[in-house]
Amino acid sequence: MFESVLTQYAGKRILVTGGAGCIGSNLVRVLLQAEPEKIIIIDDLSASYEWNIPKNPNIVFIHGSILDDEKMREAFGFTPDYIFHLAAHFANQNSIDYPENDLLTNALGTLRTLRFTAKTKCTKFVYASSGCSIYGNNAPLPLTEDYVSLHLDTPYQITKLVGELYCNFYHNYYNVPVAIARYFNVFGPGEVPGLYRNVIPNFFWWAINGIPLPITGTGEETRDFTYVDDIVEGTLRMGISEEVLGEAVNLASGTETRILDLANQINEITGSNAEIEFKPSRDWDSISRRRASIEKAGKLLGYKPKIGLKTGLKRTFDWFLAKSEEIKQALAREASWVEKHARSNHSAAVPTRHGRGSDPRH
Numbered sequence: 157m158f159e160s161v162l163t164q165y166a167g168k169r170i171l172v173t174g175g176a177g178c179i180g181s182n183l184v185r186v187l188l189q190a191e192p193e194k195i196i197i198i199d200d201l202s203a204s205y206e207w208n209i210p211k212n213p214n215i216v217f218i219h220g221s222i223l224d225d226e227k228m229r230e231a232f233g234f235t236p237d238y239i240f241h242l243a244a245h246f247a248n249q250n251s252i253d254y255p256e257n258d259l260l261t262n263a264l265g266t267l268r269t270l271r272f273t274a275k276t277k278c279t280k281f282v283y284a285s286s287g288c289s290i291y292g293n294n295a296p297l298p299l300t301e302d303y304v305s306l307h308l309d310t311p312y313q314i315t316k317l318v319g320e321l322y323c324n325f326y327h328n329y330y331n332v333p334v335a336i337a338r339y340f341n342v343f344g345p346g347e348v349p350g351l352y353r354n355v356i357p358n359f360f361w362w363a364i365n366g367i368p369l370p371i372t373g374t375g376e377e378t379r380d381f382t383y384v385d386d387i388v389e390g391t392l393r394m395g396i397s398e399e400v401l402g403e404a405v406n407l408a409s410g411t412e413t414r415i416l417d418l419a420n421q422i423n424e425i426t427g428s429n430a431e432i433e434f435k436p437s438r439d440w441d442s443i444s445r446r447r448a449s450i451e452k453a454g455k456l457l458g459y460k461p462k463i464g465l466k467t468g469l470k471r472t473f474d475w476f477l478a479k480s481e482e483i484k485q486a487l488a489r490e491a492s493w494v495e496k497h498a499r500s501n502h503s504a505a506v507p508t509r510h511g512r513g514s515d516p517r518h
């Protein structure tokens with residue numbers, strides 16, 4: 157029972173890096189049900205919005221970067237019992253456009269977070285890794301935890317793997333109680349569409365606005381889309397499980413969905429008649445099919461995804477309707493940011509809508 161998992165967080169102090177983001181904000185929302193003593197969030201809001209953080213007096217929000225030692229001292233000053241490290245420079249196309257920022261946040265940022273963690277007596281440090289990344293484009297399906305590729309396609313994929321390697325080092329050398337969660341194509345409420353965001357929020361935004369859904373490729377490509385509540389449940393199970401100490405575990409739906417089917421479902425849910433537009437694949441995007449094995453998560457954690465794609469998409473659509481004003485404002489802010497960068501840096505001249513910037517399929 158998940159309730160018995162949640163109760164273990166009662167009265168605890170929990171640090172969530174990247175807690176304003178899509179997965180982090182949902183993690184915080186669920187954790188609040190456990191009545192922890194405090195949830196400390198550190199997030200620089202570089203890819204998220206403060207309104208995404210649930211309102212609660214037990215939440216301390218530190219607006220700052222994991223690369224800023226002073227802010228990290230403040231966060232770790234609360235002596236957290238659990239640390240969920242989700243802050244990241246997200247994701248593939250963003251890392252191609254800004255590889256150094258990617259390296260700084262995802263590699264150095266993870267190293268710094270581990271260094272601070274090593275000085276605590278925390279029960280568990282859970283690292284948000286990416287099964288979408290580290291298995292590369294050639295692994296047999298379903299993707300199992302023991303197959304990791306050294307021939308990765310983007311800086312983001314490389315730095316998510318580097319994060320895992322630092323976790324292993326800190327576990328082996330300093331005895332930090334690390335567990336590595338490998339997420340797959342997460343979606344759900346809390347992810348604002350945008351230049352570097354995933355396919356589902358961007359498809360929703362375009363469909364709601366009557367814009368044809370751009371598919372980069374043939375549409376036959378598949379991904380393992382996982383609803384955020386399932387990811388949160390798996391992550392919280394990892395936080396309390398001794399079985400996963402020092403282990404990497406896939407958290408996914410374990411099913412494959414064709415991008416074409418996804419696009420059709422989103423057009424149907426939103427009532428859009430604008431249909432679909434095919435575009436060439438992005439040059440870095442070489443993964444045609446993706447499906448995770450969730451056997452290990454089932455065995456070690458009792459993890460079993462509960463929310464199917466259709467239900468998850470409907471819930472996501474409801475969230476889009478409820479937050480339409482906030483999302484509009486966020487996108488207006490992003491559009492001016494993109495224009496500013498486009499003027500100062502040609503490599504970042506990426507349009508917000510149909511361009512190569514959005515990160516379909518992740």
Ligand SMILES: NC(=O)c1ccc[n+]([C@@H]2O[C@H](COP(=O)([O-])OP(=O)(O)OC[C@H]3O[C@@H](n4cnc5c(N)ncnc54)[C@H](O)[C@@H]3O)[C@@H](O)[C@H]2O)c1
Pocket residue numbers: 173174175176177178179180198199200201202203204205220221222223241242243244245246261265284285286287288316338339340341342343354518
């Ligand atoms: N969403 C997915 O499909 C997916 C898949 C695999 C892995 N992951 C991993 O899960 C984690 C959370 O992903 P998400 O989808 O919620 O992404 P997200 O971008 O919504 O959340 C990341 C958060 O980190 C914050 N951040 C970025 N740089 C920071 C810095 N230097 N200091 C402090 N905060 C910073 C951002 O503002 C954002 O709120 C990430 O580590 C990501 O790599 C996500």
